[in-house]
Amino acid sequence: MKLFKLIDNFIVKLEEFILSYAVIIIALMVVGKALSRAIFSYTPPFADEVSQIAIVVATFMGISYAARKGRHISMSAFYDLAPFKARKVLSILIPLVTSIVLFLLTYYSALYVVNVYEDGTVTSALQMPKYYLYLFIPIGFFLGGVQFLRNMWINIKDRDAVYLGTDAKDYNDKEKEEIVEETHL
Amino acid sequence: MVATLLTIMVVLLLLNFPMMIPLMVAPLIVMFIYFPNLDPMILMQQFSTGIEPYVLLAVPLFIFAADIMTTGKTSNRLLDFIGSFIGHIRGGYAVTTAAACTLFGAISGSTQATVVAIGKPMRERLLKIGYKDPTAMALIINSSDVALLVPPSIGMIIYGLVSGTSVGDLFIAGIIPGIIVFLSFAIYSIVYAKVANIPLANKATWSERWQLTRKAILPLGFPVIIIGGIYTGLFSPTEAAGMSVLYAFVLEVLIYRSIHIKELPKIARSTGLVTSAVFVLVAGGQAFTWVISFARVPQMISEAVLGADPSAVYVLLMVTIFFFVGCMFVDPIVVILVLTPIFYPAAMDAGIDPVHLGVVITFQAALGSATPPFGVDIFTASAVFNKPYLEVIKGTPPYIVMMVAISILLIFFEELSLLLL
Amino acid sequence: ACGGDEGGSADGGEGSSGETYDWRFVTEEVDGQVQYEYAEEFAKRMNEKSDGAVNIDVYEFGGLGSETDQVEQLQNGAVELAVMSPGFTGNMVKEGQIFALHFLFPDSVEKTQEILNDSEALNTDLRERYEEFSISPLSYWTEGAMQWTSSGTALEEPADFQNFKMRTQTSPLILESYRAYDAEPTPMSWSELYTALDRGTVEGQENPIFFIGDASFYEVQDYMTVSNHNNYVAMTTVNTEWYEGLNDEMKTMVDETVQEMQQWVFDEQKAQNEEWLETIRNDEENPTEIVELTEEQRQMFKDKAMPVRDFYRENVSTVDGEILDKLQEEISAATE
Ligand code: NA
Numbered sequence A: 001m002k003l004f005k006l007i008d009n010f011i012v013k014l015e016e017f018i019l020s021y022a023v024i025i026i027a028l029m030v031v032g033k034a035l036s037r038a039i040f041s042y043t044p045p046f047a048d049e050v051s052q053i054a055i056v057v058a059t060f061m062g063i064s065y066a067a068r069k070g071r072h073i074s075m076s077a078f079y080d081l082a083p084f085k086a087r088k089v090l091s092i093l094i095p096l097v098t099s100i101v102l103f104l105l106t107y108y109s110a111l112y113v114v115n116v117y118e119d120g121t122v123t124s125a126l127q128m129p130k131y132y133l134y135l136f137i138p139i140g141f142f143l144g145g146v147q148f149l150r151n152m153w154i155n156i157k158d159r160d161a162v163y164l165g166t167d168a169k170d171y172n173d174k175e176k177e178e179i180v181e182e183t184h185l
Numbered sequence B: 001m002v003a004t005l006l007t008i009m010v011v012l013l014l015l016n017f018p019m020m021i022p023l024m025v026a027p028l029i030v031m032f033i034y035f036p037n038l039d040p041m042i043l044m045q046q047f048s049t050g051i052e053p054y055v056l057l058a059v060p061l062f063i064f065a066a067d068i069m070t071t072g073k074t075s076n077r078l079l080d081f082i083g084s085f086i087g088h089i090r091g092g093y094a095v096t097t098a099a100a101c102t103l104f105g106a107i108s109g110s111t112q113a114t115v116v117a118i119g120k121p122m123r124e125r126l127l128k129i130g131y132k133d134p135t136a137m138a139l140i141i142n143s144s145d146v147a148l149l150v151p152p153s154i155g156m157i158i159y160g161l162v163s164g165t166s167v168g169d170l171f172i173a174g175i176i177p178g179i180i181v182f183l184s185f186a187i188y189s190i191v192y193a194k195v196a197n198i199p200l201a202n203k204a205t206w207s208e209r210w211q212l213t214r215k216a217i218l219p220l221g222f223p224v225i226i227i228g229g230i231y232t233g234l235f236s237p238t239e240a241a242g243m244s245v246l247y248a249f250v251l252e253v254l255i256y257r258s259i260h261i262k263e264l265p266k267i268a269r270s271t272g273l274v275t276s277a278v279f280v281l282v283a284g285g286q287a288f289t290w291v292i293s294f295a296r297v298p299q300m301i302s303e304a305v306l307g308a309d310p311s312a313v314y315v316l317l318m319v320t321i322f323f324f325v326g327c328m329f330v331d332p333i334v335v336i337l338v339l340t341p342i343f344y345p346a347a348m349d350a351g352i353d354p355v356h357l358g359v360v361i362t363f364q365a366a367l368g369s370a371t372p373p374f375g376v377d378i379f380t381a382s383a384v385f386n387k388p389y390l391e392v393i394k395g396t397p398p399y400i401v402m403m404v405a406i407s408i409l410l411i412f413f414e415e416l417s418l419l420l421l
Numbered sequence C: 001a002c003g004g005d006e007g008g009s010a011d012g013g014e015g016s017s018g019e020t021y022d023w024r025f026v027t028e029e030v031d032g033q034v035q036y037e038y039a040e041e042f043a044k045r046m047n048e049k050s051d052g053a054v055n056i057d058v059y060e061f062g063g064l065g066s067e068t069d070q071v072e073q074l075q076n077g078a079v080e081l082a083v084m085s086p087g088f089t090g091n092m093v094k095e096g097q098i099f100a101l102h103f104l105f106p107d108s109v110e111k112t113q114e115i116l117n118d119s120e121a122l123n124t125d126l127r128e129r130y131e132e133f134s135i136s137p138l139s140y141w142t143e144g145a146m147q148w149t150s151s152g153t154a155l156e157e158p159a160d161f162q163n164f165k166m167r168t169q170t171s172p173l174i175l176e177s178y179r180a181y182d183a184e185p186t187p188m189s190w191s192e193l194y195t196a197l198d199r200g201t202v203e204g205q206e207n208p209i210f211f212i213g214d215a216s217f218y219e220v221q222d223y224m225t226v227s228n229h230n231n232y233v234a235m236t237t238v239n240t241e242w243y244e245g246l247n248d249e250m251k252t253m254v255d256e257t258v259q260e261m262q263q264w265v266f267d268e269q270k271a272q273n274e275e276w277l278e279t280i281r282n283d284e285e286n287p288t289e290i291v292e293l294t295e296e297q298r299q300m301f302k303d304k305a306m307p308v309r310d311f312y313r314e315n316v317s318t319v320d321g322e323i324l325d326k327l328q329e330e331i332s333a334a335t336e
């Protein structure tokens, strides 16, 4: 239990770090490029590429963080109208299917990474192996899949409430600390 | 095949799956059923292609700038300043929102960036004075549409390339329809404010106004930097998004000291979260587009519909319907790329002016970003305001009705686009 | 085209005993532009020659993702044929960047096309490099010479490039090519280019004339220099395994059609480029002064561009510039 919690804490910190600095890097690159061109008449050729790498990394590494925070966009119209029992069933079924899909996508995107690795393609400005960038896609899908499994687990353990998507009962929030303690994997 | 695709998507969507799942799974299933020889890794490639376009960078940047401004003092100072001039007027805030979105959209060229940059501060104020949330959000996402109609419109640049039409002419032709859209939204806002009986603020005195103006002097540097920077060629529209982050940073962290530099990563993290929630959908949308294009669905349907020797009005009607429906499911820019070549030859045969066709098409694309179920502006609003999808779209029908009515006007009166040329 | 994806009996088969073939041909351009017109004509001819047995669906740019995506789709057999420009494969097949070198090919586009047709360096050596990645280039052809457009200054000699903000791609070789003229190479995404040229964020760009016309760039530029500094080269490519698996009859038919198309596409690009040149010249609302380089001016650029070839040999080529050396010999033999 302790170990899981440690790993989980590490992963949250990592996700938060990546999301924060991806955004900050984009800002630095775009501002730096514009200022450098305007002031020094020099355009750093890597600026656009670094920003684009940051956006891909943030997008895919954000999947699990958004799942953790219940921030994925969904259409909850019918779900909201459903009786508690139905919602409870769905709250277990949906994260389950979602995580299966994400694991499937992990598999295909890992194959894609291998493919790009074998071709030895590099990025055009930095001449950096392109698979470095794509590596974040399977990692992001995988962590997302794990996170949805966890959402499912919490819904199985806690019989009185529903934790899902836009209900945004966020079990990572400080005030709900006790739920995390009780239901942690 | 289309039926399979849509059924899977709609069922998963209604069951309250995270929207990325239907968008990513439907193309995968279609591939398994109809193209078993294809390697599904193509779709993985499309995920990353979907989010790589450079102009998309404006979205996280404007979110970041808006997050900094709303956390600190800038946005309230700006809004108090605006409020002192229009707060006592019926529908004043709503019309100001529409105007700000139109202006900002025209400058930034990005509907999503407009939703964030104007929507984030304006929505709070609209709620505070008594607007219901769906109304406020619908006003914001629909007013942001105009970004695609007024220069420098990325939609028109793409149409210009695909069709070989003059981009300069297209820019000019979009002006009148853009103004008509703004005016309709403004009139609707005033009427709405009257019917819903939105309370008015007391008229501010000139000395109050002067006080608030002084406080807003530095924040007013934002429009100066963005508009001035783009029009003098100092920065591109995407870079202006970056400059707005820099300016927000300078104001809040260095001058007002309302935000400590250590808080920035936390603000950036929230920006990153919102960006990710929106961009996974853009990624999925690209994979969806790939399957549709690969199976040549647009060609099949259009061949069936157009027939031999159609009249100009009929072609324009079909263009309107096809682009409208296309934009319901796919990103508008992609729709322009994919559908324009299919309809362009028939339109030319029917004697339609290529510039007018471009305006009709761009108009649908503009509407498309705010039309459910796949509307990037809706996703953006849902993520940025942290509101359920349905809540975001609840208020949109009146706007869609207005936009459709203007579409019909455009079909019959090509002068609306060609008058200024 | 919806049901089934047999990719047209790519397994070979016995011959013309009523077999049908459904292939896909993807291009990097849209309807009306050179590559797309090429693919349509190619499809039409294959269909006629095979008495309707070969059906080729032509895909224009847009729906199938970026140019590099399309390269990967050819590699893994999702599409059988593709027109691609070596520029978009340059980060995989490094040698392909050879076409980005300035003033390598002669001023005459016609002569350039002859070299593209006959060069062993390209049609054998470079092709082998591509085949390592399952891409077989069956032919190389020009879509027209690349020209410079500019605002403010006409680009007539290297000195005009001093501190000139030139929009380029990001590849190190292209950056080096413009640094050789002391220009400020400024990478900028295509989607922002029209606005950037209009507002002066960047001052110039390079493209073949038909593209400068199609994308309306001339509307926001004052000058167009007919520099012919290099050619926009495209390749007709096929998936290697698929091609090797074709039966003899089909293979011959493909090869023949590829050969015939060389003259056709030369005429097509010539017609398009000439037509756009006239349109640009005669557009009085958006006046663009058209500048022709003298032999001397061309030589001045060429002198500055020569050292970039060493950059190519040392930093780009994986075979120490062997293909370039051979191509240079072929070019000098052809131009003497
Ligand atoms: Na839509």
Ligand code: NA
Pocket: C218, C219, C220, C221, C222, C223, C286, C287, C288, C289
């Ligand atoms: Na001009």
